[in-house]
Structure formats: structure tokens, C-alpha cells
Amino acid sequence: MKIWFKNANIFNDNKIVKGDVVVFNDEIVFVGEDAETNFFKVNRDSIKETTLINSIVDRVIDVKGNILMSGFVNAHAHTPSTILRGMADDMSLHDWLDKIIPLEKSLTDEDIYYSTLLGLAEYAKAGITCVEENYSRLHSVVKAYKDSGLRARISIGFPDVNVDKSEFSLNEELKFVNENGYDAVCYAHSLYGTSLNNFDKLNTFAKINNLFVSTHISETLKEVGDCSVEFGLTPVEQLEYLGFFDRPATVYHCVHADKDDISLLADYNVNVVTCPSSNLKLASGIAPIFALQNAGINIAIGTDGAYSNNSYDMFKEMFLVATLNKAILYNGEIIKAHEVLNMATKNGAKALGLENKVGQIKVGLQADLILIDTNGIHNQPKNNLISNLVYSTKSSDVYLTMVKGKIIYEDGQLFFNKTLDEIIQKCEQIRKRLLTQT
Numbered sequence: 227m228k229i230w231f232k233n234a235n236i237f238n239d240n241k242i243v244k245g246d247v248v249v250f251n252d253e254i255v256f257v258g259e260d261a262e263t264n265f266f267k268v269n270r271d272s273i274k275e276t277t278l279i280n281s282i283v284d285r286v287i288d289v290k291g292n293i294l295m296s297g298f299v300n301a302h303a304h305t306p307s308t309i310l311r312g313m314a315d316d317m318s319l320h321d322w323l324d325k326i327i328p329l330e331k332s333l334t335d336e337d338i339y340y341s342t343l344l345g346l347a348e349y350a351k352a353g354i355t356c357v358e359e360n361y362s363r364l365h366s367v368v369k370a371y372k373d374s375g376l377r378a379r380i381s382i383g384f385p386d387v388n389v390d391k392s393e394f395s396l397n398e399e400l401k402f403v404n405e406n407g408y409d410a411v412c413y414a415h416s417l418y419g420t421s422l423n424n425f426d427k428l429n430t431f432a433k434i435n436n437l438f439v440s441t442h443i444s445e446t447l448k449e450v451g452d453c454s455v456e457f458g459l460t461p462v463e464q465l466e467y468l469g470f471f472d473r474p475a476t477v478y479h480c481v482h483a484d485k486d487d488i489s490l491l492a493d494y495n496v497n498v499v500t501c502p503s504s505n506l507k508l509a510s511g512i513a514p515i516f517a518l519q520n521a522g523i524n525i526a527i528g529t530d531g532a533y534s535n536n537s538y539d540m541f542k543e544m545f546l547v548a549t550l551n552k553a554i555l556y557n558g559e560i561i562k563a564h565e566v567l568n569m570a571t572k573n574g575a576k577a578l579g580l581e582n583k584v585g586q587i588k589v590g591l592q593a594d595l596i597l598i599d600t601n602g603i604h605n606q607p608k609n610n611l612i613s614n615l616v617y618s619t620k621s622s623d624v625y626l627t628m629v630k631g632k633i634i635y636e637d638g639q640l641f642f643n644k645t646l647d648e649i650i651q652k653c654e655q656i657r658k659r660l661l662t663q664t
């Protein structure tokens with residue numbers, strides 16, 4: 227498809243500029259003022275009449291001054307958990323894990339497929355175009371991603387707590403993920419859920435195959451306390467000791483990273499993904515985003531799973547990232563709205579090693595973008611569009627979501643290989659079955 231977005235307010239590089247964006251197939255080929263003069267006429271000398279321009283694009287979308295920006299990068303998620311939304315609420319993390327793990331084990335491959343699709347539909351509707359997917363059950367998960375069209379970096383390795391795996395399995399997983407067109411990340415659940423032997427296996431595998439590594443880290447005080455009792459080190463120090471940071475690394479949460487942990491993470495250039503809703507609801511705490519930011523660490527944002535969050539809404543997460551540290555540090559001047567928008571887009575792309583593909587609206591990057599309707603009453607008046615995006619806009623304001631140049635959601639309509647009705651009906655059947663098992 228060749229699509230010309232006209233008259234947009236384009237968010238990029240901390241600011242909003244007016245202009246057009248042209249997408250040919252999966253790539254952004256023009257960003258700037260007046261594509262008619264500066265792109266189509268320049269590139270098609272033979273075209274003298276402007277009306278002929280319409281014949282070389284499949285569709286012209288007049289954005290009418292609404293926002294066009296990179297799709298959100300959800301840098302930490304367990305999407306197949308969507309079916310468990312609301313089944314383990316009002317608990318602290320370690321009690322919650324005790325409740326969730328048996329429930330997860332009862333899910334069939336078909337359950338996982340539909341549960342993942344349900345989550346992906348929620349992402350598409352909320353403007354999330356790219357996901358760090360941290361789950362097992364690869365075949366069902368990848369099938370769901372393929373049927374949705376969303377982009378993902380898919381975990382291989384040790385997503386399940388206390389499950390062993392051979393090097394052969396890791397090779398097979400990597401082959402499967404790559405053959406299906408996805409990037410892979412070597413993921414260990416956590417220091418408390420993954421054996422030291424498996425961390426070692428994963429590090430070696432990541433090095434041989436030139437992959438990123440990732441894990442949950444310093445999510446709760448209990449985790450930090452247990453780690454210091456067992457190893458005499460904080461979780462961050464223990465990961466360094468294990469050689470985990472010798473590879474490019476992405477770590478999730480870092481709620482209880484202290485001053486020394488933060489300088490260690492900065493020394494190794496580790497990417498940190500913050501998931502504020504999940505941390506608040508599971509009573510884990512508030513991540514030191516301002517201190518991490520001051521140390522020069524790349525910070526991205528994730529939703530975590532619907533079983534802990536319970537929604538996939540980057541607008542909610544952005545609001546929390548922008549405000550929580552202001553409140554606990556009694557400083558309203560820190561963590562600006564444009565910085566948070568970058569965390570949700572280009573920093574997320576960097577955390578997933580995809581900064582050369584997505585995260586901004588730039589010529590040569592992949593066409594993963596969203597159109598946001600700014601006409602809602604909650605966005606009036608439009609004194610500051612960037613401020614509105616972080617503090618006022620709702621995920622329901624997303625009008626169109628495009629991944630790799632393909633529109634996967636527009637004006638209430640989902641364009642997956644399955645209809646939303648089919649997905650919801652199937653998930654309702656699964657929910658009823660699960661209730662009889664609990």
C-alpha cells in the first residue's frame with residue numbers, strides 16, 4: 227500500500243511539527259512540508275497535473291491537524307496472560323505469583339493463542355505497535371502475533387519459574403522465532419525464578435548468537451533482601467557478577483535499585499523498562515526514574531501483563547511515569563512530558579535493539595505509526611499538544627494504528643486475521659472453563 231498522510235501534527239524528536247508523511251509499502255519515504263510539491267513532483271517528473279498524484283498512492287488520509295506519531299513500544303509484557311485479567315487482584319507480588327502460576331499451567335495452546343490475540347487487539351486499539359513479549363508457549367504466541375500483524379521482540383530462554391531447558395531447545399526456539407520473521411531476546415524470568423546454571427547457559431547462548439539478554443530485576447524489597455541473604459549482593463550486583471551485563475541488556479522494573487546499582491547499570495549501558503501500574507497494584511513500590519534518568523540510562527515503558535496491571539494502556543503508564551517521581555520527590559519540574567513520550571516510543575525501540583527500524587517518524591524507518599484524534603473535549607483547548615498527549619489524551623483517542631505500512635486498526639475496526647467478535651467469544655468460553663477449574 228502507498229499512503230499519503232496530509233496536514234498532520236507530527237511528533238518527533240521532542241517536538242511537534244506540521245507536515246505530511248508518505249508511506250510506501252512498509253517504509254516511511256517522506257516526512258516534511260507539502261508532499262505534493264516536495265516529494266511527488268520531485269520524484270515523478272512526468273506528472274504535470276497534481277490530480278494524477280492520487281493515481282500513484284492507494285489512499286490519501288487528511289489528518290486535519292490531528293497527531294501523527296510513532297506507535298508505542300510496549301517494552302515489557304506477558305500478553306498471553308490477558309485471559310487471567312481480574313483473577314488475582316489485590317495481592318502482593320509473591321502471593322500473586324503463587325496464585326497465577328497454577329492458573330497459567332492450566333491454559334491450553336488454543337487458550338494461549340486466543341488470550342494473546344485479545345491482548346494484541348487491545349494494543350492495536352490503544353496505539354501499541356511493538357511489544358517485548360516475555361512468555362513461553364512460543365508456537366501459540368507467534369501464531370497470534372502473525373495473525374495480528376503487530377511487531378514484537380519475542381523471548382526465548384527461561385520465561386517460566388524453575389523450568390530447565392537444554393541448549394538444543396534454545397537453538398530450536400531461536401530458529402523458530404527468526405524463521406517467522408521476529409527478533410529474539412534471551413530472557414530469564416528472574417534471579418529468584420531462574421537457576422544460576424540457566425543464567426550461565428543463557429549468557430553463553432546470547433553471546434554466541436549476538437543477542438540481547440533480559441530479566442525482571444529488583445522488583446520488590448523481598449527480592450532484594452533474599453538476594454542479599456543468599457549472595458551478599460543486590461540483584462543488580464549479582465547479575466553483574468554472573469556476567470549478564472556483558473551482553474546488551476534490558477531489565478524490567480528496577481523499583482529498588484539503589485545509588486550504587488544505578489551507577490553500575492549506567493556503566494554497562496543497561497536499558498531499564500519501568501512498569502508503574504503493575505508496580506503500584508502489586509505494592510512493589512515506585513521506581514527511581516529521575517535518578518535513573520540523571521545517570522544517563524535509557525528508560526523505556528512497559529505495561530507488564532494484564533494479570534497484574536490490568537490494562538494495556540500506554541497513556542496511563544505515561545501519566546504515571548511523568549507524575550510519580552514528581553510526587554515522591556516533591557519536585558514538579560522533573561520528568562517532562564516530551565521525555566516521557568520519547569520513553570514510550572524511541573527509547574522503547576532502543577531498549578529492544580530496534581532503533582534503526584522503529585520509534586520515530588523518519589524517512590527510511592518502518593511505517594509503524596498512529597493517528598490520534600485530538601478533538602475530544604478532554605483535549606481542549608489545544609494550548610500544548612505534547613502536554614495533552616501525556617496528561618489528557620486517552621487510549622480511546624487513537625484513531626488509526628499502522629504496523630509495517632499495514633493498517634491494523636482504524637476508527638473502531640480491527641483488521642486482524644480473526645474478528646474481534648470471534649476473539650471475544652472464544653475468550654468468554656475459556657473464561658467459563660477456567661472458572662470451573664478454580
Ligand SMILES: [Zn+2]
Nearest residue numbers: 442478530531
Ligand atoms: Zn513482568
